[in-house]
Amino acid sequence: MIKDARALETRHVPQDLEHREGQIDQLVGELKPITHGLSGEHSFIFGPSGTGKTTLAKFVVRKLQTEAFGVREAYHNCMSASSKSGVLRSLVDDAGLGKHIPKGGIESGRYIESLRDTDEHIVAIIDEVDVIDDETTLIALSEIENVTLIMITIDENDFFSDPRFDGRVKSRFQHCEMLPLRRYSHTELEDIIWARIRAGLKPGVIDEYVVEYICNKAAGDAREAIILLRRATMRAYHNEQSEITAGDVDSVETGAREEKRQDLIDELGTHKRLLYDIIERAGKISSVELRETYEQRAQNPRGDTSRGRYLNALENNYGLITSSGNGRGKTYAVTEI
Numbered sequence: 001m002i003k004d005a006r007a008l009e010t011r012h013v014p015q016d017l018e019h020r021e022g023q024i025d026q027l028v029g030e031l032k033p034i035t036h037g038l039s040g041e042h043s044f045i046f047g048p049s050g051t052g053k054t055t056l057a058k059f060v061v062r063k064l065q066t067e068a069f070g071v072r073e074a075y076h077n078c079m080s081a082s083s084k085s086g087v088l089r090s091l092v093d094d095a096g097l098g099k100h101i102p103k104g105g106i107e108s109g110r111y112i113e114s115l116r117d118t119d120e121h122i123v124a125i126i127d128e129v130d131v132i133d134d135e136t137t138l139i140a141l142s143e144i145e146n147v148t149l150i151m152i153t154i155d156e157n158d159f160f161s162d163p164r165f166d167g168r169v170k171s172r173f174q175h176c177e178m179l180p181l182r183r184y185s186h187t188e189l190e191d192i193i194w195a196r197i198r199a200g201l202k203p204g205v206i207d208e209y210v211v212e213y214i215c216n217k218a219a220g221d222a223r224e225a226i227i228l229l230r231r232a233t234m235r236a237y238h239n240e241q242s243e244i245t246a247g248d249v250d251s252v253e254t255g256a257r258e259e260k261r262q263d264l265i266d267e268l269g270t271h272k273r274l275l276y277d278i279i280e281r282a283g284k285i286s287s288v289e290l291r292e293t294y295e296q297r298a299q300n301p302r303g304d305t306s307r308g309r310y311l312n313a314l315e316n317n318y319g320l321i322t323s324s325g326n327g328r329g330k331t332y333a334v335t336e337i
Contacts, residue, residue: 001237001244007200008230010223010263013058018195019188020056023179027060030177031148034121035068040148042173046156047181049319050221056181057125057150070120072096077127079313080269084108084134091115091124091141108140116144127152130159131272131313133306135169142172154317156180183220190215193225201233206244213246217253227256257337264318271302272310279321279332287330 006012017024023045030041045053054075061073074095076087088111092098097114115122124141129151132138141147153159156178160170184192193211214232218225231252236244268276278293279285285293295301302310311332314321323332 001202001205001242002200002233003202004200007196008226008233010226013055013062014195014199016195017052017056017059018191019184020052020181023056023181024060024063026177026179027056027150028063031060031064031123034064034071034123034148039145040121040123041177042142042149042151043177043179044156044159044173045150045152045179045181046154046159048154048183049317050218050223051181051183052222053152053181054125054127056179057152061123061125061150064123068121072118072120072122073125074122075125075127077267078131079128079267079272079318082131082133082269082310084137084140085111086269087126087132087137088112088115088141091122091126095122095124108137112140112144115141115147118146120146122147123150124148125150125152128313128317129153130162131309131317133302135164135167139168139172184222185220186212186215189218189220189222189225192222193229196226196229205233205236205242210244210246210249213249217249224256224260227259228252231256231259254337261320261335261337264320268314271298271307272314274298275307275310276314276320276334280334284331284333286328287332288328290332 007014027043030043034040045057047053058073058075065071065073072095074091076090076094078087081087081090085106085108088108089098089106092101092111092114097118101110101114124147126149130153138149141149159165160174190211193214197206197211214225214228217228228249232244232248235248235252265273265276274297275290275294278290278297291307294307311321315323319335321332322335323330325331
């Protein structure tokens with residue numbers, strides 16, 4: 001039944017990217033100067049969750065690596081660490097440049113030097129960039145000649161209307177290439193799932209109706225559709241079935257949504273995870289009680305502005321929590337599966 005299980009993983013970067021041809025061409029154009037030994041152009045990718053923003057960025061960078069020597073990919077999700085040193089350390093490590101830098105207590109300048117001093121070109125993919133604590137992180141990275149930035153977030157207007165990004169960041173980046181991604185249509189999502197099936201499963205183990213059924217449940221979210229496919233495949237495989245059925249999809253649906261939620265939770269850094277855990281344990285909690293509990297439990301609690309930004313990301317970027325009301329009367333709860 002299974003030909004290549006890797007193709008059924010959400011983090012797998014496929015050989016071909018369905019229905020993003022225009023955006024691929026745009027991003028390739030921004031990075032093309034790197035193949036001639038020049039600096040690439042910084043760019044943004046915007047779009048809702050499940051539209052393949054990260055996959056698009058990694059796909060194009062890996063395509064670039066087949067066309068040019070000396071190109072390194074560095075990926076960081078700001079939900080896991082949003083401080084300047086945390087972002088820079090993660091990028092240096094992911095680029096394979098941090099082996100000789102001791103962990104902890106290192107000034108940001110040391111990481112900047114590590115990126116600048118390499119003879120290779122670094123394409124830094126910065127996910128959930130709107131959550132970043134210090135806007136000077138982006139300025140510092142953009143000033144390194146051999147670093148090109150691909151910045152990922154949900155909404156262009158929200159990003160550039162944030163007061164933190166209204167000065168030098170807006171001046172530096174507002175004329176960058178902006179690549180908006182919309183949710184996949186039902187037909188497009190079917191094409192994506194069929195591509196995963198061809199790469200990962202043997203012929204004849206799933207029919208068109210079951211693929212359509214998966215895509216109906218996923219409602220344009222590629223991540224959810226891929227998780228449903230993988231978990232339904234695992235169920236059929238362990239039951240020694242010859243085919244994957246709609247019944248398999250129904251049986252794994254709740255587990256697939258729980259897995260998607262847990263994947264997102266696992267990406268959270270210390271402060272975002274603490275806020276989420278407090279809300280989850282409380283069931284429903286007021287903003288006042290949340291702040292008080294957070295400040296009691298956090299070793300170095302963030303201020304109101306940063307905390308508000310983290311809560312906004314947990315709600316609007318990741319869909320892990322919901323809120324109602326305003327001001328001191330605002331309450332938070334974990335999103336139901």
